[in-house]
Amino acid sequence: MLNQEQLDRYQQDGFIVIPDFKTPAQIAALRQRAAEIVDAFDPAQSRSIFTTREQDKHIDHYFLDSATRMHCFFEEEAFGEDGQLRQAKALSINKIGHAMHDLDPVFSAFSRGPELAAVARQLGLQQPEIWQSMYIFKQPGIGGEVRWHQDATYFDTDPVTVTTFWFALEDASLENGCLWAEPGGHRTPLRERFVREGDHVRTEKLSDLPWPDDSTAVPLEVRAGSLVCFHGLLPHYSAPNRSPVSRHAYTLHVTDGASRYSPANWIQRGAEFPVRGFE
Numbered sequence: 001m002l003n004q005e006q007l008d009r010y011q012q013d014g015f016i017v018i019p020d021f022k023t024p025a026q027i028a029a030l031r032q033r034a035a036e037i038v039d040a041f042d043p044a045q046s047r048s049i050f051t052t053r054e055q056d057k058h059i060d061h062y063f064l065d066s067a068t069r070m071h072c073f074f075e076e077e078a079f080g081e082d083g084q085l086r087q088a089k090a091l092s093i094n095k096i097g098h099a100m101h102d103l104d105p106v107f108s109a110f111s112r113g114p115e116l117a118a119v120a121r122q123l124g125l126q127q128p129e130i131w132q133s134m135y136i137f138k139q140p141g142i143g144g145e146v147r148w149h150q151d152a153t154y155f156d157t158d159p160v161t162v163t164t165f166w167f168a169l170e171d172a173s174l175e176n177g178c179l180w181a182e183p184g185g186h187r188t189p190l191r192e193r194f195v196r197e198g199d200h201v202r203t204e205k206l207s208d209l210p211w212p213d214d215s216t217a218v219p220l221e222v223r224a225g226s227l228v229c230f231h232g233l234l235p236h237y238s239a240p241n242r243s244p245v246s247r248h249a250y251t252l253h254v255t256d257g258a259s260r261y262s263p264a265n266w267i268q269r270g271a272e273f274p275v276r277g278f279e
Helices: 004-013 024-040 061-068 105-111 114-122
Strands: 015-018 070-074 093-098 128-136 146-149 163-168 179-181 192-197 200-205 218-220 227-231 236-238 249-256
Touching: 004 015, 024 070, 024 093, 024 105, 061 070, 061 093, 105 128, 114 128, 114 163
Parallel strands: none
Antiparallel strands: 015 227, 070 093, 093 128, 128 249, 146 236, 163 227, 163 249, 179 218, 179 236, 192 200
């Protein structure tokens, strides 16, 4: 799937963009299924929001239970001062997470296959294990910022093997909140670790190294159908979406089964719900 130039680029920058990896038909099927899940979601079940700011204060049982379920989370700005949604439910959901790839046939089909298995192998994942899936809406007008972070913060392994597979389901641009990344930033140390202890979580600071800024980071503007793969130590973020256009994306977080997966990671799987790969 990848040529040597692309592999060299991944080693150098810590990320790679593969255009036209998914077809319009595959994207349409996933978007339709996501819309059905949101349509069936009753906000009375939970008003849990998703934010990357002060996560220790915002994580609840609904979030923790989503490790092995399919839960909907609202945008930070979804509710007005009166406690009511500012706009339609379908335009208020931040994301669906975090086990659709194992629980839903449409999501499973999108998340697996020989092409993805081949890319994973070429990127060094000999025993790929998919721990998490997220359907991200980045809603028009209220799509929330995702602060600078490294995905290894949430999927700690020894050695670091977590690799992100990020699928653009719509064109991602500067206007609607595309990803930003620091080329070569995957050679910097892990700055934080997200630790779960029973029903409690905390963020453990590991390094005082500052996060990148616009002088070193680059925007990843990509077309729908593109696959962006990046290293677990790569610093990345996305700005709020204040445009009238959404920026749907789908993400998988994958580790190598040959590495040691930390028992303190927030997602754990047992024999009753085993972690699986791309096959």
